[in-house]
Amino acid sequence: MEAALRIAVKRCPFVRSTEPAALKRLAGEGLLRAGSRCPMLRAPLQAQTRNLSTYGARGATERPLNSCINLHTGVLENAEDSNSTQDAQKLKNSSSGTTFSLKQNSSRLPANSNEDAFDYEGFYEDTLERKKKDNSYRYFNNINRLSKIDPMAHLENPENLVEIWCSNDYLSMGNNEKVKAAMRKCLDKYGGGAGGTRNIAGHNQHAVWLENSVADLHHKEAGLVFSSCFVANDATLSTLGQKLPNCIFLSDEMNHASMIQGIRNSRCEKMIFKHNDMCDLEAKLASLPRNRPKIIAFESIYSMSGSTAPIAEICDLADKYGALTFLDEVHAVGMYGARGGGLAEETPGLMERVDIITGTLAKSYGVVGGYIAGSALLVDYIRSMAPGFIFTTTLPPHVMLGALMAVEHLKTSNVEREQQRSAVRRVKQSLAEIGIPVLSNDTHIVPAMVGDASLVKLASDELLHRHNIYVQGINFPTVAVGTERLRITPTPAHNSERFVRNFTNALDAVWRKFDIGRTDGWMRRGIDVGRECKFPVRPSLSDH
Numbered sequence: 001m002e003a004a005l006r007i008a009v010k011r012c013p014f015v016r017s018t019e020p021a022a023l024k025r026l027a028g029e030g031l032l033r034a035g036s037r038c039p040m041l042r043a044p045l046q047a048q049t050r051n052l053s054t055y056g057a058r059g060a061t062e063r064p065l066n067s068c069i070n071l072h073t074g075v076l077e078n079a080e081d082s083n084s085t086q087d088a089q090k091l092k093n094s095s096s097g098t099t100f101s102l103k104q105n106s107s108r109l110p111a112n113s114n115e116d117a118f119d120y121e122g123f124y125e126d127t128l129e130r131k132k133k134d135n136s137y138r139y140f141n142n143i144n145r146l147s148k149i150d151p152m153a154h155l156e157n158p159e160n161l162v163e164i165w166c167s168n169d170y171l172s173m174g175n176n177e178k179v180k181a182a183m184r185k186c187l188d189k190y191g192g193g194a195g196g197t198r199n200i201a202g203h204n205q206h207a208v209w210l211e212n213s214v215a216d217l218h219h220k221e222a223g224l225v226f227s228s229c230f231v232a233n234d235a236t237l238s239t240l241g242q243k244l245p246n247c248i249f250l251s252d253e254m255n256h257a258s259m260i261q262g263i264r265n266s267r268c269e270k271m272i273f274k275h276n277d278m279c280d281l282e283a284k285l286a287s288l289p290r291n292r293p294k295i296i297a298f299e300s301i302y303s304m305s306g307s308t309a310p311i312a313e314i315c316d317l318a319d320k321y322g323a324l325t326f327l328d329e330v331h332a333v334g335m336y337g338a339r340g341g342g343l344a345e346e347t348p349g350l351m352e353r354v355d356i357i358t359g360t361l362a363k364s365y366g367v368v369g370g371y372i373a374g375s376a377l378l379v380d381y382i383r384s385m386a387p388g389f390i391f392t393t394t395l396p397p398h399v400m401l402g403a404l405m406a407v408e409h410l411k412t413s414n415v416e417r418e419q420q421r422s423a424v425r426r427v428k429q430s431l432a433e434i435g436i437p438v439l440s441n442d443t444h445i446v447p448a449m450v451g452d453a454s455l456v457k458l459a460s461d462e463l464l465h466r467h468n469i470y471v472q473g474i475n476f477p478t479v480a481v482g483t484e485r486l487r488i489t490p491t492p493a494h495n496s497e498r499f500v501r502n503f504t505n506a507l508d509a510v511w512r513k514f515d516i517g518r519t520d521g522w523m524r525r526g527i528d529v530g531r532e533c534k535f536p537v538r539p540s541l542s543d544h
Contacts, residue, residue: 135453136476143470150175151493153470162468165488165503170444171334171416172491173366173406182405186398194394198383202394210404214371217333217341217407218357222379225400227392229330229360229370233258234265235388236356236372237297237326241266243385244293250284250323252276252298254305259297259328275302278313285321294323300343301331304479304487306441311344315353324355334364335417335444340410365406369395419492420444421535423500427490428533430504435518436511439485440531446488447474448507449529450516456484459510467506 131137142156143164150172151164173179186206196202207225215223226232237259241247249263249270263270273281281296288294296318298309311327318325329342337345342359344351351357356378361369372382383389410416424444431438431448439447448471450456456473463469463486471486479485494500511518519530 134476135457139457141464141470141472145169145174147175147180151491151499160468162464162470163499163503165469165471165490165494166486167489167491168363169366170364170489170491171366171410171420172493173334173364173410173416175493176366176406176409178409179366179402179405183398183402186401187396190397192398193396196393197391198394199390204394204397206397206400206404207394210400210407211371213404213407214359215373217339217411218329218344218359218373219341219351220357220373221376223371223373224379224383224389225361225395226370226372226389227395228362228368229328229358230258230261231388231392232358232370232372233328234262235386236358236382237262237295238265238388239382239386240295240324241268244295247293247295248288250281250294250296252309254302254307255297255299256303256328256330259299259326263297276307276309278310278317281314282317282321285317285323288321290322294321295326296323297326297328299328299330301329301336301443301445303331303445304474304485305439305447306443306445308343308441308443311354312347312350315350318355319353325353326356326358327354328358330358330360330363330370331443331445333359334406334410335420339412340364340407340417361403361406364410365403367399367403367406369399369403416492419495420490423490423492423495424535425533426495426497426500427488427503430500431507432519432530432532434504434508435520436504436507437517437519437522437527437529440528440533442534444489446490448486448488449522449527450484450486451482451522453481453484455514455516456486458514459486459516462510462513463506467509469503469506 128137143153143162144155144158145151145153145164145167146161151167152161153164154161169175190204190206194202194204198207210225211223213223214225215221224232226235233256237249238261241249241263247266247268249266249268251259251263251270251272252275253272254275271284273284285294285296296314298314300309300311301307302309309327315325317323327342327344329344332342334340336343339345341351342357344354344357356372356374358370358372361367361371372379421444424446427446428438431446437449439449441447450459450473453475456475460471460473463471471488474485474487476484494503510516522529
């Protein structure tokens with residue numbers, strides 16, 4: 001240990017600059033633990049520990065103290081002191097029962113070991129270093145959205161303003177005055193939190209109102225609100241998979257991580273079908289007995305590509321082969337359908353055919369939370385059986401009221417949807433004119449393809465620090481290697497010529513600086529980019 005301390009005095013700036021009295025107060029296990037994480041001291045300390053372990057192993061033959069301490073009573077069973085031996089014998093013979101020695105548990109707790117303890121901090125560090133080297137490490141930018149000057153935000157320094165071009169507040173409802181006013185009033189009256197889980201002090205009128213509203217939105221009998229849609233998907237899928245006898249999932253290969261996690265947590269069998277491939281899905285369904293419980297899990301709009309699911313065809317197959325349908329409308333609710341019911345609402349009568357619809361309150365509705373909607377029995381079953389719902393504190397009343405106001409507003413207003421679609425058309429057309437390769441789709445998602453993990457980070461950083469524009473780069477594992485992209489999401493707040501022109505010029509400059517491939521290069525690779533966007537034609541509000 002003296003050798004390690006000598007190294008510390010020479011190398012460690014903390015040790016050199018700390019008063020001896022302070023070091024004495026820290027001496028012992030606390031200082032050793034700190035040293036094990038120090039880049040200067042870790043290696044010499046580990047070497048010293050190995051030496052001490054070897055010495056301890058030799059000394060153990062003389063007096064194996066570790067092997068004779070009884071964890072439950074503190075008795076030395078093999079102690080040399082005859083009095084201790086007698087005391088131990090008395091305790092063994094007492095009516096309190098049998099004592100257990102470390103000898104009896106030697107397989108779990110070896111008396112002496114020459115091995116070092118597992119290096120937890122080193123494991124974390126090595127794993128993170130690998131992620132940094134393969135460019136899958138996630139960096140977090142300090143972005144502070146400004147309610148009164150949407151879509152602007154400030155960085156860590158409040159004087160540094162940037163434009164946000166990747167927010168999931170798709171319709172700017174987080175800044176809607178009716179929503180904010182309702183939340184402020186509710187916060188003053190009911191406080192900051194719900195006070196408990198739904199069945200212990202946390203069930204309230206705001207939850208009832210919101211669940212009735214989302215059920216009505218999707219033409220379902222009931223709704224159930226969760227803390228997020230990740231939790232809603234995970235809890236619902238895992239519960240159904242665990243409880244339905246011999247259940248099997250059929251999952252689209254591009255499904256969101258929340259659905260993958262729920263299916264994984266169910267620990268039941270699964271089949272992955274090719275993205276939006278109805279032939280592959282039907283072949284898999286046909287291989288299963290019709291009376292076996294099965295769930296087809298898919299999304300309406302896939303968030304990284306903007307591709308859309310053939311919902312009606314999937315419902316046809318579900319009817320034919322006796323499957324439940326689980327539809328994630330997270331990136332569609334609020335924006336699609338006459339009342340914002342999602343992509344399924346674009347086709348009259350289609351929502352009623354889907355068994356379970358999940359949505360979020362954190363994107364188009366601008367607040368936070370998630371939900372499911374389905375039959376009254378299905379919702380009651382999940383409410384009664386899903387740990388992810390039962391043991392989670394309820395969302396605060398003001399949050400649920402804000403979400404309710406947003407849902408109800410968008411049931412009757414097309415203003416925000418039309419402004420967003422106008423902004424999306426402007427951006428897609430403007431980027432197409434300068435050859436920025438936007439993955440073709442007929443939705444609000446604008447994926448500008450880069451195709452390299454290091455390049456996409458350079459592009460994102462350049463936009464932020466030189467052009468004051470924030471667009472997050474998307475890497476593996478969120479998207480496949482070689483398809484890295486900037487995910488752009490225009491909102492109603494971007495629907496102006498000034499914003500679009502400034503944004504287009506900035507992307508053009510970045511593409512030039514880093515020599516990023518343009519549309520023609522991606523087309524030569526057979527990638528569908530640059531096609532004109534044609535939004536679905538929604539039924540009018542008067543049709544409902």
